[in-house]
Each structure stands twice: as C-alpha cells, then as structure tokens.
Amino acid sequence: MSGAVSSTIASLPPVAEPPSKLEKKPVKFSNLLLGAGLNMFEVTTLGQPLEVVKTTMAANRGDGFSAALSRVWQRGGILGFYQGLIPWAWIEASTKGAVLLFVASEAEWYARSFGASEFGGGIIGGVTGGVAQAYATMGFCTCMKTVEITKHKVAASGQAVPGTWATFMGIYRQEGIRGINKGVNAVAIRQMTNWGSRFGLSRLAEQGIRKITNKEHGEKLSALEKITASALGGGLSAWNQPIEVIRVEMQSKTVDPNRPAKMTVGNTAKYIYETNGLKGLYRGVAPRIGLGVWQTVCMVAMGDMAKTYVEKLTGEKVTAKH
Incomplete structure (x- = not known):
C-alpha cells in the first residue's frame, strides 16, 4: 500500500514554485549620499568645463571646438571654464541624483507590478x-548656468555685467518663475531621451562585449568592460543633441530681432534650422560625448571605491547601482 502511494506521489508532476514576490526596495540615505558625492566630483573636475564648452558652441553656432575654447579662455582664463559652477552646477549635482533615485525607484516598482520586464521597468523608471529631475531642480539650474555662460554678450555691448544673484533676481522680477524655468520642457525631453537611450544602448553594448569575450552566461564583467559598455551608451546617447541646442537657445541671453518673441521647442528648432541649418542643431556634440564618457568613468570606475567609503561613513550597505 505504502509502495503504491509512494509510486503515485513520485509520478505526480512537481508542484510549481510560486513566483518570487516583487519587493519594493527602500531608498537609503547611503544611496543618496553616494549619488550626490559622485555627481559633485564629476561636475567639479571635468564636468563643468565640458558643459561650458558645449553650451558656448550651442549658443555661438558659428564656432568650432577650438574657437569655443578660445572664446571661453578670453572670457576668464581657466576660471572661464568653471562659469556657473557655484552655485548652480553644485545645486544641480547634489540634488538631481536624489530626485532620480526616489522617482526612478518608485516608477520602476509600479511598472514591474503591472507586468513590465526588468529591462522595460528599468527604462520606464x-x-x-x-x-522629474528636469522639473524639480534641473530646469532652473540649467537656465541659470546658461545665463552665466552667455551673459558675456551683454558685456560686449558695453553694459555692466550683473553678478550671479543679481542676475537671478533680475530674471525673477521681470519674468517670475517662468523666466527662471525657461527651457524646462526642452530639459525634460533631453533627460527623458537621455536616460532611456543610455540605459538601452549600454545594455546593447554590454551584450556585444559578452559575445566577444564569451561571457554570455552571466559571468562577471571586468571594470574595464563595464566602463566600455557604459561609455558607449553615454557617448551614443548624444544623438539627441538638437534638443540640447534648442534648450541652450531658449535659455540664452542672445539679442536677435529674428528670434521668436515667445520661444517654444518647436519654433526654436525652426529658428536654429533657418539660421544655421542641420549642422547648427548638432553644435557642441563633441564635448557632449566627452561629458557622457566622463560621467560614466566617475559613476562606474569610482563608484566601487566611493561605495566602500560611504558604507564606512554611514554604517549602511549601499545598494544603488551608480
């Protein structure tokens, strides 16, 4: 009898294990500290100089790379390359990581709970x-950085150049919050396409590296292979440079009677195309690629060292993938 029961049980199909429960990961202080620290390091080293050159080329679309470097140097020597760093780039760097982490984590969890794959959930997040980055902090920060970089045009006309806070208050008094956030819709489009394409292109590059190195079964990639995949993703995501040029033009202090009085993403794109052609929409793409690669090196190569330090400082295990 017992033998019959045993053989019957043995012949039954195995009971399927219940699917692993989707858990909502908490956003830790250690993750936020790591993101802010890495972003601050990136922008204070090569990040802001590349940002200044990129913005200068986008605002002066007749300039090549060497002409932009010369223009920035004439404006203030080595300090000209750090125009807009304090306080705007620092505010942006120290807050955008926290905003991204909070919102991306929530959006990814909801997307996964509605049936999205890990890949799809990551892109949605x-x-x-x-x-969220664009509308929370990056809109007014990028606007003020662009104003700082382009306001030398005011000096060229013989007028006195106001200081950082005087410029900020002047815009606020004349145009209110809308003036401070000028170009924020273009920033939102840029950030949306940036993160979507960086994630997707980095994954494609990683798959290619795994095929070449015979690591297609989940083997750990080396630090150099990780940097290469992420750098390719970061560099190739500069395909959306026209959005960046449109953003700079919308936020620039350029005085031109031919510019639309009320600038939108659409009429600004038309104005740039009519005055500088297709090439004008891609001005500044070289330093933008350099910026994407440098951000990747900071986040990937220095991320592990920074994780160890932050864990010692806070006593928490860092779980964020920076």
Missing part, C-alpha cells in the same frame, strides 16, 4: 526619473 529612468525616463520618469529624468523628467
């Missing part, structure tokens, strides 16, 4: 986090 990145896109949503990028849009």
Whole structure:
C-alpha cells in the first residue's frame, strides 16, 4: 500500500514554485549620499568645463571646438571654464541624483507590478526619473548656468555685467518663475531621451562585449568592460543633441530681432534650422560625448571605491547601482 502511494506521489508532476514576490526596495540615505558625492566630483573636475564648452558652441553656432575654447579662455582664463559652477552646477549635482533615485525607484516598482520586464521597468523608471529631475531642480539650474555662460554678450555691448544673484533676481522680477524655468520642457525631453537611450544602448553594448569575450552566461564583467559598455551608451546617447541646442537657445541671453518673441521647442528648432541649418542643431556634440564618457568613468570606475567609503561613513550597505 505504502509502495503504491509512494509510486503515485513520485509520478505526480512537481508542484510549481510560486513566483518570487516583487519587493519594493527602500531608498537609503547611503544611496543618496553616494549619488550626490559622485555627481559633485564629476561636475567639479571635468564636468563643468565640458558643459561650458558645449553650451558656448550651442549658443555661438558659428564656432568650432577650438574657437569655443578660445572664446571661453578670453572670457576668464581657466576660471572661464568653471562659469556657473557655484552655485548652480553644485545645486544641480547634489540634488538631481536624489530626485532620480526616489522617482526612478518608485516608477520602476509600479511598472514591474503591472507586468513590465526588468529591462522595460528599468527604462520606464529612468525616463520618469529624468523628467522629474528636469522639473524639480534641473530646469532652473540649467537656465541659470546658461545665463552665466552667455551673459558675456551683454558685456560686449558695453553694459555692466550683473553678478550671479543679481542676475537671478533680475530674471525673477521681470519674468517670475517662468523666466527662471525657461527651457524646462526642452530639459525634460533631453533627460527623458537621455536616460532611456543610455540605459538601452549600454545594455546593447554590454551584450556585444559578452559575445566577444564569451561571457554570455552571466559571468562577471571586468571594470574595464563595464566602463566600455557604459561609455558607449553615454557617448551614443548624444544623438539627441538638437534638443540640447534648442534648450541652450531658449535659455540664452542672445539679442536677435529674428528670434521668436515667445520661444517654444518647436519654433526654436525652426529658428536654429533657418539660421544655421542641420549642422547648427548638432553644435557642441563633441564635448557632449566627452561629458557622457566622463560621467560614466566617475559613476562606474569610482563608484566601487566611493561605495566602500560611504558604507564606512554611514554604517549602511549601499545598494544603488551608480
């Protein structure tokens, strides 16, 4: 009898294990500290000089790379390359990581709970986090950085150049919050396409590296292989440079009677195309690629060292993938 029961049980199909429960990961202080620290390091080293050159080329679309370097140097020597760093780039760097982490984590969890794959959930999280970054802090920070970089045109006309806070208050008094956030819609489109394409292109590059190195079964990639995959993703995501040029033009202090009085993403794109052609929409793409690669090196190569330090400082295990 017992033998019959045993053989019957043995012949039954195995009971399927219940699917692993989707858990909502908490956003830790250690993760936020790591993101802010890495972003601050990136922008204070090569990040802001590349940002200044990129913005200068986008605002002066007749300039090549060497002409832009010369223009920035004439404006203030080595300090000209750090124009807009304090306080705007620092405010942006120290807050955008926290905003991205909070919003991307929530959006990814909801997307996964509605049936999205890990890959799809990651893209949805990145896109949503990028849009939130733009409207929460990056809109007014990028606007003020662009104003700082382009206001030398006021000096060229013989007028006195106001200081950082005087410029900020002047815009606020004349145009209110809308003036401070000028170009924020273009920033949102840029961040949305940035994070979506960076995530996707980095994954494609990683798959290619795994095929070449015969690591297609989940083997750990080396630090150099990780940097290469992420750098390719970061560099190739500069395909959306026209959005960046449109953003700079919308925020620039350029005085031109031919510019639209009320600038939108659409009429600004038309104005740039009519005055500088297709090439004008891609001005500044070289330093933008350099910026994407440098950000990747900071986040990937220095991320592990920074994780160890932050864990010692806070006593928490860092779980964020920076």
